[in-house]
Amino acid sequence: MSQILDIDGSVLEGGGQILRISISLSAILGIPVRVCNIRAGRSKPGLAAQHLKGIQLVATMCQAKMKGANIGSTEIEFIPGKLRGGHYLADTQTAGSISLLLQVALPCALFADSAVTLDLRGGTNADMAPQIDYMERVFRNVLKRFGADFNMNILRRGYFPKGGGHVRVKINPVRSLNGVCLTERGHILDITGTSFVAGTLPIKLAYLMADGAKRELSSEHNVNIHSYKEDRHMAPDNCNGIILSCSSSSGCALGAGALGRRGSDAADVGRAAAVELRDTLRSGACLDPHAQDQVIVYMALAEGRSCARVGDVTLHTRTAIFICETIANSFNYNGFLCNDNA
Template sequence: MKMDSAALEIDGSVMEGGGQILRVSAALSCITGSSIKITKIRAGRSTPGLRPQHLSGLQLVSDLCSGGLQGASIGSTDVSLTPGKIQSGNHTADTQTAGSVCLLLQVALPCALYADAASQLCLKGGTNAEMAPQVDYTVKVFKPIVEKFGVHFDCDIRMRGFYPKGGGEVMVTVNPVKELQPVVMTERGNITKIHGRAFVAGVLPFKLAKDMSAAAVRTIRKEIKELYINIQPHQEKDKASGNGNGILIIAESSTGCLFAGSALGKKGVYADKVGIEAAEMLLRNIRHNGCVDEFLQDQLIIFMALAKGTSRIRTGVVTLHTQTAIHMAEQLTQAKFTITKCEDELSSNVNYIIECQGSGATNPHL
């Protein structure tokens, strides 16, 4: 396949300088049909270039859009994608490591929306992995919010996989859309419900799950006294490969906003500490009075950019991941973003409105 001479050059070392640039630019290349060449991939990282999960993500997108991929090998710092037609049907991606299935979904989901029929994605790797959303977050927080844009997908967790072995498997069915709706989330209302799940898998004792849960509840109680907090301890039986423990806590607001705090256990770290870490993250995400947490923020940018019309989302401090996603979306689509600081009398904490005039991408097959 010849490289299109008009490929858009993307500097993979700018801003956040990591896998996010790859995910957003590859997905948008696939949807818009424009060829891209990404250089200096992860240039500043301790192990520069493509890691297994980035490589399998790019291969998945290329597979989804019957594209041509050049330079796609572990450690490669330059890669080119020439997209073809987006294909529905069955697609498999396997990181063969504990590389996150949720990051694979981040790159593939937007593409599959613009196919001619439903797609089945079989994603293998880590379901509850460091440096990425846990699969429970994807199902319980990300999914209900992206549904507001008109995105519909089902996620069946067949097997959980943890660091370092991976071995997890998630089956995702994505329905295509004609076009995405814009979303406005600017009023948080008040927090009405806090619930969660603390799990242990493999040889780890159930007591760890109870300890994580109890420590998390104690920590949240110090700040939020009036709500019932229900964090269920859980022993993963048949659906887990390897050993792991972790916790995800979700807060819901009266206007349907969702916030989370999560943490994973590591060797030599007390269960209490894992619970406290997740609880503190949740409290941090609630304090700013925005409508999304710090991890949802950057994941919504691509949908805002593709939607037809103006989306507005109130957030806490705008993260570098989000700024990077905006930078990529503006390069690859006609979307225009503005970020405005809000002077909020209710909250001493700063918050911002991210507004986007979406590009209104339509699905040519529907």
């Protein structure tokens, strides 16, 4: 296809998410795209290292031609080739989120012509992104509803500011994705979680985070949070955090998490994660805020009609819908349309 679709990178969320979704769908559907005004409203506009590594990863997977793929660029042109299976590497060389690298590459891997192995390096537990444990414990279960899956091996933990984490993900492609209907949550079976410390931090902080979460979830049944200290060989640097997840009788998977900061109260960290999960449960949603925008992309690519019940629709979700509709309306893709009731 010679026509290039122009996408304004400053609309709605106005950040890296527009890039990730646009580049993923470009590679999968074979649509050349030009994203302009990249992160125009940010204090440092243009491509940052995290975004560039994700774009370069997908470009390698589909032998894409690119213009403007450099740090600080406010416009990028991406002309995809065919998605190929194989072994691919990406390293943010910072504490940039491995989960965000996976978000941009995973949909592409599912539509490659053979199995894909991703070796991803950077931050495993980072602010402003799902922790890698969320991707494995929660999002993987959501993805299975579409008839897809991945295997993940966390080889090393990486935290702010050094990074250095290493995650290997193996993906077998699918012929198509199943449409899903996620509107009946049923009752919650249990709530599980892990509360961790790493480096020189005392394990007492892990117990305090777990206690804070348990107190906030005292009205829920079957709450089990495991507190532990990461092995120094697995995680040599300092970090503390908590990840919560739960499953329902209808097969819905929900999660939440929080990371500690220097000077923060450990119990408050646990409470913050618990409040986030509790609010999702009270809303009756079948998807938590971390999964909404990702799931929109898979719904758009799935066969037939998909729908889901959510609580508050996040700005990231509205952005995902906007990108999917922009591509669908521009090129009239049958079976590729997100509408408001998705």
